[in-house]
Amino acid sequence: MRTFMNLLVWDFKLLAKYNIVTVAIVITVLYIAILKLLPFDELTDLVIILIFTDPTAMGFIFIGVIVLFEKSANTLEAIVVTPIKSWQYLFSKSVALTLIALLCSFFMAFAGHGFQFNYFYFTLAVVLSSILFTLIGFIGVSKVKTFNEYIIKIPIFLSPIALPFFNFFEVTDSYFFYIIPPQASLILFNASFKHEEPGQIIYAILFLLISIFITYIITKKQYEKHIVRQAK
């Protein structure tokens, strides 16, 4: 565990040195500016959608950028011959990005909505969504070598994120979306600001936890097959 904590500290330093933290702050400021400049009284739905994209889409993109940096500098070939375990490498990056997403999301929520919302559900929503989408990001980046290749993959992986918006804006009322993780994330974000049925919240938490578990198994296999073995 001490190795993991040390690694986590180093991953924060790397995120700062490679300007990922700066980009995350700039995006947060932009989102806050959008929320402040919009001439609407009721911003809660917009706050939910903007914050929802932060740990999900941004988590996916940032993890891709970090892994591509490591691939281009060949550092992965040096990392895979150290005693580091797969879970330490994957979760350290995932947790580092999640903590940054949590901070940025709270600032956006305070700016767009104020201080009255359910911090517990909000934290769960950000943390579970971010961990899930950073792990999915590892799968997306495992076979690619350049950022251009990764950009092509982004819509394939991220378009499902937009699907639950149909239910959210009451365009549809389909249970089909309940089998994709973004629906569960959106329910938890919604529960942070509005009333949600307890059954929906329990579904959301359990579904995200199961999704993280399954995604982790796939991510670990992809990491060991495409990153460790291809590293040299």
Next chain:
Amino acid sequence: MITVKNLSYTYPKNPLPTVKNINFEIKEGKIFGFLGPSGAGKSTTQKILIKLLSNFQGEIQISGKKLKNWNSEFYNHIGVGFELPNHYLKLTALENLKFFSTFYTRKPESYIRLLGMVGLQEDANKKVENFSKGMKMRLNFIRALMHDPEIYFFDEPTAGLDPVNARNIKDIILDLKAKGKTIFVTTHNMHDADELCDRVAFLVDGEIKLIDSPHDLKLKNGERKLRVEYMNDKTQIVEFDMDGLGKNKNFIEIINKYKIQSMHSEEASLEDIFIKVTGRNLL
């Protein structure tokens, strides 16, 4: 100690094996050189030995334990020096070493002393992106040393280095050998192999064609002749059979009468022997 018995490996989707029935042993305090042209199977063999490829046939024992039975703790016992630089360019040399040392049980006593071994102590706080290729390679090299492992794998350890730094790296490798470390070197550089290795293996098309010490190889494959260059108005060159040299009147007359400029035994170079044995060039 490394023992490899009947090692074969076929990449998934490949019809033919890349490594075929390889056998060798490296004892503590010995340097073993793996020589061969590109595509001979050197990297694949090294990847298997450092546990990046599994599903091989045969048996590998490292430090008395089957390779398959080692877990991630294995990497505390080996150090790998890569052929190409692989550092976090935005971090300094010191930060790179500290980052990698977080993974290991044993930490270096002094990072600065470690950097000093390859003349980088003054550059400890410089970002690696400002390093020359040679500096990056020297940093690569000491990173393999910093957790004081028992076994080392060096891939072209002097590639990209100037003669002074190459000499220093070779001296450090010989020092590791003197400390009883087990060392596996992959190289194209015959001079390095000759100078460093106790034994070398010639690898071609995934097979070891020959294993022997460079010294014995040169003796077995060289001509038993002595080439003498001397001054008699102008430079003269003459060759003598080494057998019965002490009784060769012509030879004795020359060394007594003329100024000798050079005298060399006509031993074969490792490169000549490689070509003779394998029918291939090293590049």
